Amino acid sequence: MSEVVNVIVAFAVIVIIFRWVTSGNDSTERGAADVLGFRPKNVTQDMIDTIHNMFPDVPADNIRYDLLRTGSVEQTTEKLLSRGFLEAPPAAYYTLYPRPQQGNANGAQGQNQRGGNQPGAGSTKPIFPPAGESLINRFGLQDRVASGVSVTPEEVGGKAAWEDTTEKREALLKERKAQMILAARQRFLQQQQEKAAS
Missing domain, CATH: 1.20.5 (Single alpha-helices involved in coiled-coils or other helix-helix interfaces)
Known part of the structure; x- marks a missing residue:
């Protein structure tokens, strides 16, 4: 016994x-789970770069934070496509993943011009193009403006069909952006004409 x-x-x-x-x-890992409120998945820089290349306007910290939750590029991309944004990470996130210090003034200035989140801000700020650059120039729509292409609101609105390949989806998204910019420009010009007439 x-x-x-x-x-x-x-x-x-x-x-x-x-x-x-x-x-x-x-x-x-337990400490990260306590800080973030969930157990973080493994995230590589390649995963962040993949999404950031598709959606350059989304801050890298928002992408990393969502990838830490999902662990999947596909799920994060789907969330971006369906919602149009990713939540900003909470202030506690920056204690585990501090922002790298900008080595040069140009990098910091470019970040400020683009309206990147400050650590602990807790909200997504709009991202603006650099001063002096119009959306027409940014998206290369000068030829369409010069040819006088008009876009109706019906063409811009509505839900698009899901394409089979990523190239087709990217082309469709680019075309919809172009249509939205041209429609907004058209409305702006009409408002200017109405103001001038009155």
Whole structure:
């Protein structure tokens, strides 16, 4: 009987020692889960770059934060396509993933011009093109403006069909952006004419 008790005690000691040794590796992951409120998934810089290349206007911190939750480029991309934005990370996120310091003044200036989030801001700020650059120039629509192409609000509105390939989806998204910009320009010119007439 005493041998059975010795075996049980020895087994319990081995289990306790094993848990103690392996808990040291898990403490950083547990700390991140406590700070963020969820267990973060593994995120690589390639995953962030993939989404940032598709959606350059979305801040990298918002992309990383959502990827930490989902762990999937596809799910984060789907969320961006359906909602149009990603939530800004909470202030606690910046304690685990501090922003890299800008090495040069141009990088910091470019970030400020684009309206990037400040750490702890907790809200998404709009992203504006650099001063002096119009949307017509930014999206290369000078030829359409020169040819006098008009876009009706019915052409711009509505839900688009889901295309089979990413190239077709990208082309469709680019065309819809162009139509929205041209329609907004048209409305602006009509308002200017009405003001001039009155």
